[in-house]
Amino acid sequence: MSTRDLILGRIRRAVDGPDTEVPRDYLREHGARTPEQSADLLAAHLTEYRATVHRADEDDLPPLLARLLARRGSATVLVPPDLPPHWLADADVTVVHDLAASTPLELDGVDSVVTGCALAVAETGTLVLDAGPEQGRRRITLIPDHHVCVVRIPDRLVDSIPQALDRLDPTRPLTWISGPSATSDIELDRVEGVHGPRTLEVVLLGGSAQ
Amino acid sequence: MTAIPLGMPAFPTAARDGVHDEVLRANLRHATHTIRDKRARAVAELADWDRLREAGKAVKDHTLRHLDRYLLELEESVTAAGGTVHWAADADEANRIVTALVLATGEREVVKVKSMATQEIGLNEALEAAGIAAYETDLAELIVQLGHDRPSHILVPAIHRNRAEIRDIFRTEMASWGRPAPDGLGDDPRELAEAARLHLREKFLRAKVAVSGANFMVAETGTMVVLESEGNGRMCLTLPDTLISVVGIEKVVPTFRDLEIFLQTLPRSSTAERMNPYTTMWTGTTDGDGPTAFHLVLLDNGRTDTLADAVGRQALRCIRCSACLNVCPVYERAGGHAYGSVYPGPIGAILSPQLRGTASEIDASLPYASTLCGACYEVCPVAIDIPEVLVHLRERVAQGGPVTREGIRVRIRPARGHTAERAAMRAARLLLDRPGALRAGERLLSRAHRLRPRRLPGPGRAWTDSRELPRPPAESFRDWWTRERGDRGEEHR
Numbered sequence: 059m060s061t062r063d064l065i066l067g068r069i070r071r072a073v074d075g076p077d078t079e080v081p082r083d084y085l086r087e088h089g090a091r092t093p094e095q096s097a098d099l100l101a102a103h104l105t106e107y108r109a110t111v112h113r114a115d116e117d118d119l120p121p122l123l124a125r126l127l128a129r130r131g132s133a134t135v136l137v138p139p140d141l142p143p144h145w146l147a148d149a150d151v152t153v154v155h156d157l158a159a160s161t162p163l164e165l166d167g168v169d170s171v172v173t174g175c176a177l178a179v180a181e182t183g184t185l186v187l188d189a190g191p192e193q194g195r196r197r198i199t200l201i202p203d204h205h206v207c208v209v210r211i212p213d214r215l216v217d218s219i220p221q222a223l224d225r226l227d228p229t230r231p232l233t234w235i236s237g238p239s240a241t242s243d244i245e246l247d248r249v250e251g252v253h254g255p256r257t258l259e260v261v262l263l264g265g266s267a268q
Numbered sequence: 269m270t271a272i273p274l275g276m277p278a279f280p281t282a283a284r285d286g287v288h289d290e291v292l293r294a295n296l297r298h299a300t301h302t303i304r305d306k307r308a309r310a311v312a313e314l315a316d317w318d319r320l321r322e323a324g325k326a327v328k329d330h331t332l333r334h335l336d337r338y339l340l341e342l343e344e345s346v347t348a349a350g351g352t353v354h355w356a357a358d359a360d361e362a363n364r365i366v367t368a369l370v371l372a373t374g375e376r377e378v379v380k381v382k383s384m385a386t387q388e389i390g391l392n393e394a395l396e397a398a399g400i401a402a403y404e405t406d407l408a409e410l411i412v413q414l415g416h417d418r419p420s421h422i423l424v425p426a427i428h429r430n431r432a433e434i435r436d437i438f439r440t441e442m443a444s445w446g447r448p449a450p451d452g453l454g455d456d457p458r459e460l461a462e463a464a465r466l467h468l469r470e471k472f473l474r475a476k477v478a479v480s481g482a483n484f485m486v487a488e489t490g491t492m493v494v495l496e497s498e499g500n501g502r503m504c505l506t507l508p509d510t511l512i513s514v515v516g517i518e519k520v521v522p523t524f525r526d527l528e529i530f531l532q533t534l535p536r537s538s539t540a541e542r543m544n545p546y547t548t549m550w551t552g553t554t555d556g557d558g559p560t561a562f563h564l565v566l567l568d569n570g571r572t573d574t575l576a577d578a579v580g581r582q583a584l585r586c587i588r589c590s591a592c593l594n595v596c597p598v599y600e601r602a603g604g605h606a607y608g609s610v611y612p613g614p615i616g617a618i619l620s621p622q623l624r625g626t627a628s629e630i631d632a633s634l635p636y637a638s639t640l641c642g643a644c645y646e647v648c649p650v651a652i653d654i655p656e657v658l659v660h661l662r663e664r665v666a667q668g669g670p671v672t673r674e675g676i677r678v679r680i681r682p683a684r685g686h687t688a689e690r691a692a693m694r695a696a697r698l699l700l701d702r703p704g705a706l707r708a709g710e711r712l713l714s715r716a717h718r719l720r721p722r723r724l725p726g727p728g729r730a731w732t733d734s735r736e737l738p739r740p741p742a743e744s745f746r747d748w749w750t751r752e753r754g755d756r757g758e759e760h761r
């Protein structure tokens with residue numbers, strides 16, 4: 059008998075009793091908010107995780123990104139293949155593309171990465187990337203130490219986790235990011251970042267500019 | 269079945285080592301109460317917490333009731349998405365499968381994401397025996413691994429190590445595993461984290477094979493889910509060519525939508541955060557992004573036996589959040605090593621004796637490692653009635669009765685002379701009568717490495733008769749805590 063049949067047989071002999079209906083009476087979101095309030099909540103929660111939040115309209119985005127990258131002293135910036143070219147039009151940086159042939163070791167030398175996201179969740183302060191438009195493959199938001207993520211408001215903003223899962227495609231690779239990489243493993247002192255980007259900056263694009 | 273790891277005294281003996289320092293107790297109490305309060309605030313933010321808890325419980329119960337169906341559905345969806353599914357009845361079989369998969373890649377090194385399942389089966393040791401080096405990449409697990417040590421908490425495995433010890437471990441051990449610690453490494457957590465970052469980075473960037481567990485597996489879609497904080501998980505799950513995940517069969521949930529419950533309850537119960545920094549979800553393999561080969565090893569190892577027990581099976585609902593550890597007065601005093609298993613605290617006290625059976629002294633004693641105060645049940649996000657299972661298991665130890673072992677219904681006899689209870693009583697009496705003597709003894713153990721006795725006195729004797737006493741830390745956690753923290757508590761992670 060195969061192990062598979064062995065285990066399935068053990069399960070079938072083990073289970074008994076009545077079935078359980080799953081109650082779905084929990085909330086789809088917690089509280090009613092205007093899109094502006096949702097954006098504020100997202101910003102507040104991201105800030106609590108020690109991410110830096112900025113706001114911009116389409117026109118302000120290129121100078122803002124240029125400022126953020128200059129302040130960081132970034133000379134090289136990794137971008138997904140379909141990042142709108144004008145986003146980095148003002149930045150004095152060398153743009154690096156994530157080619158299939160590039161090794162993680164090569165990408166390790168890059169200073170910053172700029173991407174969009176699939177959606178953001180206000181209640182938890184979470185960005186979700188699904189390797190879709192403006193995001194690239196998973197490794198690019200992982201290897202550089204500085205990640206600038208642009209969230210289109212209100213299109214890409216949801217209030218809650220249930221709403222987020224409704225909109226996501228499970229067959230795509232998904233990365234949920236809530237603040238920068240962090241550890242509390244040494245004497246419970248929080249240290250930002252061990253492996254993922256230690257600095258996360260989020261630009262809320264649209265809605266109300268500063 | 270997994271053997272009990274070496275160096276594991278039975279609970280009453282081990283607990284004695286962690287008890288009876290008023291300052292430590294006050295500080296630990298403060299720390300656990302702080303995280304309790306923080307957790308309570310995170311939970312109170314959700315007006316529907318009780319409904320989420322009920323839903324989480326119901327999803328798990330429903331899944332367990334039809335586990336055969338959901339595992340088959342999972343196998344089908346993982347396979348359709350480009351993955352390969354393997355089935356392992358016990359630790360040995362799982363280890364054999366993983367070892368063969370690694371050897372087939374031609375690699376002799378793997379990077380590992382923190383995983384209780386692979387600890388449970390002793391995978392690292394099995395790989396080592398096959399000439400494969402397994403590198404733990406979670407910072408705390410790295411500290412534990414480099415220190416030739418055991419984890420003491422589900423979430424904060426190196427909670428028993430202080431910064432100076434960690435610095436020493438890094439200085440002396442890192443070089444033999446890879447990139448050495450930087451010259452003049454100090455003991456600031458930031459510096460230590462940076463040293464770990466550099467040390468592990470060279471491994472991540474060249475790793476070809478990774479091994480992980482998973483927090484959830486979705487039957488409907490074949491999606492695997494891993495929650496973490498540091499990004500080491502993302503590194504392992506996305507950079508290597510081959511990914512092997514070893515997951516207990518109870519981790520399956522029916523639908524993608526079901527994740528909406530656990531993604532709300534797990535982080536809040538676990539680290540008292542709204543959401544953990546990183547969650548990775550993958551479904552089979554994706555062209556041009558991430559590993560090109562994905563293997564899922566579905567692990568039984570006592571789970572179907574646990575499933576066969578109508579009272580005890582609720583332990584399989586556990587999502588490993590560790591909330592029950594942080595509220596447990598016994599864990600607070602005894603510490604994680606006392607439980608003699610990778611699953612410490614209240615959940616360990618009901619899970620280990622079911623996964624491993626109650627034949628050994630430690631497993632027989634675990635159901636007694638509780639005051640039955642019920643705090644663990646109150647916080648449990650899937651409403652496991654831990655006290656109920658404890659009482660049930662005490663009955664089994666004391667009176668014997670029918671159990672299922674390796675799929676076969678057997679009747680066990682009562683523990684001889686009710687060994688476990690007697691040992692527990694004896695340990696309690698010792699502790700209550702002679703706290704000072706015990707404390708002094710423990711300090712002596714810590715400080716005099718060379719004078720370290722080969723055998724434990726008293727109730728520990730039988731245990732050390734056949735085992736080497738583990739090397740105690742240069743300074744006990746309690747000494748360090750007293751020195752560093754005085755009477756001021758610190759916020760728990």
Ligand code: SF4
Nearest residue numbers: 586587589590592648
């Ligand atoms: S038993 Fe409940 S509280 Fe304890 S770790 Fe498991 S899920 Fe969390």
